[in-house]
Amino acid sequence: MKNNIYTLLGITLLSVVMGCASHQPKPMKTITIDVGHGGKNIGAKVGDITEKMVLHRIADKINVLSQKDNKQNIKLHFLKFSDKYISLGERAEIINRIKPDLSLSLHIDFMNNAARSGIDVYFSEKNILAKQSEQFAHKMLNCLAVKEMKKGNVYSRNFSVIRKAQVPSIHLAMGFLSNPTDRAYLTSEQGQNKLAEQIYRCLKQI
Numbered sequence: 001m002k003n004n005i006y007t008l009l010g011i012t013l014l015s016v017v018m019g020c021a022s023h024q025p026k027p028m029k030t031i032t033i034d035v036g037h038g039g040k041n042i043g044a045k046v047g048d049i050t051e052k053m054v055l056h057r058i059a060d061k062i063n064v065l066s067q068k069d070n071k072q073n074i075k076l077h078f079l080k081f082s083d084k085y086i087s088l089g090e091r092a093e094i095i096n097r098i099k100p101d102l103s104l105s106l107h108i109d110f111m112n113n114a115a116r117s118g119i120d121v122y123f124s125e126k127n128i129l130a131k132q133s134e135q136f137a138h139k140m141l142n143c144l145a146v147k148e149m150k151k152g153n154v155y156s157r158n159f160s161v162i163r164k165a166q167v168p169s170i171h172l173a174m175g176f177l178s179n180p181t182d183r184a185y186l187t188s189e190q191g192q193n194k195l196a197e198q199i200y201r202c203l204k205q206i
């Protein structure tokens with residue numbers, strides 16, 4: 001009889017604990033945003049326009065959207081080094097210390113062929129979570145709705161940060177600075193706002 005009472009008590013306690021657990025909000029996803037260039041590492045350059053400058057403007061807008069969001073389900077950590085150079089290896093080390101659910105590196109492409117345009121997403125086959133990284137890359141590309149820019153492809157490239165980060169990692173290339181149409185959009189207030197909104201919306205979704 002005593003045993004039965006203990007069993008009953010155990011089951012009751014278990015249901016209380018499980019009941020509480022089911023009402024708890026989902027844990028927030030943590031995402032690092034690696035703003036790809038900073039300090040002396042300016043990235044691509046066309047005239048006075050640098051990749052670093054455009055990336056930091058878009059990252060600042062993503063940060064503002066995140067701060068204003070009252071239905072936040074993600075926590076963003078920005079790796080922003082506008083005035084400071086930090087090596088690719090150090091970037092990966094910081095990401096590995098934070099251990100996010102996803103690491104997003106922001107970049108803008110450049111090619112000698114000015115005709116090449118559009119948004120591409122990269123993952124690394126050498127990342128320890130390559131499969132998940134590839135899935136995130138496809139989700140990001142399919143989620144982004146920026147009709148002013150061509151939808152490109154998902155590619156595998158062993159870029160240092162996405163290869164060394166020991167978490168699912170993607171490298172988002174928001175068009176080509178070398179393409180006049182992409183460049184005009186990337187340097188416009190409207191284009192930067194749209195890209196920031198789309199990236200933030202997709203990060204919440206994927």
Ligand SMILES: [Zn+2]
Pocket residue numbers: 036037043044051106107108
């Ligand atoms: Zn870059």
